[in-house]
Each structure stands twice: as C-alpha cells, then as structure tokens.
Amino acid sequence: MKFGFIANHQKIKEISTFYDELIQWLEKNKVSYFFEEQFAKLLEFRQPIPLYPFSELVEKADIIVTLGGDGTILSTAREIGFLEKPILGFHLGNLGFLAELTRKTYQEKLKNVLNGDYVLDKRMVIQAKICFSGETLIYHALNDIVISKGTFPRMIRYTVEVEAELINRYYADGLIVATPTGSTAYNLSANGPILMPDIDAFVINPICPHSLTNRPVVLSANRTLTIRFTDVDEGTHITADGQVFKPVTPDCVVQICKAPFTVQLVRQKDSSYFQVLRSKLLWGSQ
Secondary structure (H helix, E strand, O other), X not given: OEEEEEEOHHHHHHHHOOHHHHXXXXXXXXXXXXXXXXXXXXXXXXXXXXXXXXHHHHHHOOEXXXXXXXXXXXXXXXXXXXXXXXXXXXXXXXOOOOOOEOOOOHXXXXXXXXXXXXXXXXXXXXXXXXXXXXXXXXXXXXXXXEEEOOOOOOOEEEEEEEOOEEEEEEEEOEEEEEOOHHHHOHHHHOOOOOOOOOOOEEEEEEEOOOOOOOOOEEEEOOOOEEEEEEEOOOOOEEEEOOOEEEEOOOOOEEEEEEEEEEEEEEEEOOOOHHHHHHHHOOOOOO
C-alpha cells in the first residue's frame, strides 16, 4: 500500500514540530510513502525522501493522507474527489470532524490501515451549476454551498425552487445548502439539523431570514434546486466549502444537485459517528 502525503501549506509551523518523527516511523515500519514536492520544499526537509508533483502523487498513491485539518480535507476532496481516491485526514487544526489521525493516534491507526483493518466512508458531494451573463461555472462541495450578502448591511431577496416548484421566497442574509457531512459545519451554527452521513439528502437553511416561520428544510438528494435572485447588492457572493468564491449578480441562476461521485474517507472499523459528535460538541459534559 502506498501513502501519498499532501499538506496545508499554512500549517508549516505545526508540521515542522513532528515531521522527523513521522518520517522515522514510516521508515522503521517499511511503509511505502511519498510527499508532495512543493510542500516538501517549503518545509525544507532535512533528509532525502521520495517527492512527486501533486498530480503524479495522486496517480501513484493508493491512499492520500492530508496533513492539516478539515479544511485540508475539503480542498483535497474538491481537487481529486472525482477520482474517488481514498482520503485519510491527519488532524492539526482545531475542531476536526473529518480527520481520523492525530499526533497521539497516528501510529496505531496507520498500522491498522496497513493491515487492511479499515473501512471506506463514502460521503455525498453536491454540485452547483452557476449561470450568469452567458457564462457557466461548476463547483463541487463536500460540506456546503453558501450564498451570502457579504459585508453589505442590506439583506438579499431570492427564490428557491425544487424542479420548477416554488419552495419559498426569502428575504435573508443568505442561504446554506449543506450535505450531511456539512450539516455539522456552518449549517449547525445557523441552527440547522444534523444529518447522519449515510442519509441521501441535503439541508436548505436560510441565514437570518426576516421571518420567524422560515425554517431549514431537508430534501432528498435526488432533487435539483434552482435559486434565482430578485434583489442583490454588490458584495453578494457564492462559496463552495468556504474556500472557492464567486460574486453573484442579479441575472445569476444557481442549480444545485447531487454530484455524480462520492468522496471516500478512510475510517477505523470501530469509528463511531455519535462518539465523534459527543467528543467534538461536548455532549453530556457538565
């Protein structure tokens, strides 16, 4: 089994404190591995290790190991998710719902993976088709597609349809369309429901709507949403996983549906989704 290591280039400081230990462990256990060339140069590795450009690394690796946090997993998933190459997250961030490895557990858990003692957790991805001024863009998101008014103080007006049937006309600060994976991200902060990862659905959650009766709606992922704008100001934008940004204009039409591929996350066989929720959200703590 071959591991390809890629990393968040903003986490150089955190990674530099233990990469010698990591490489020594990989060598000691005769693990087949290689690192992303650009990242290795930034880190100034002090010992010879196998390096490849990103595209070649992805092609050669059986499992992609991301060094960073959930954000690194999200960006990696957008770049290579369509290949359905297994992704194993190494957590160096703060909350970390998706990453499986930590500095305390990576040795034991990597051994389990090497022994084939793991499962692939297939996560739904959503696709946004953005049409405006004769141009069409396609975004993919593992967490969410978000429309936001930005820093402008006025709310925006938009309609949401499901396959030509009107759901509602909204006057709000924006809209979150979240996958089950993303239901514990921005959607959770906006009082949206938590969905189990294996549920084939997504959440429509208006951000601060000017109506107490506008609540989040859970829809089958087999449906297609269409969002149209009736009043937007400069600064209104759409983002994919909080990382890809595009301004929204009044003539913009956004269609959101389930993507034709899944992102495959490597999990330990004894991994429990509810244990993660209890741990990360501090359920039951006094």
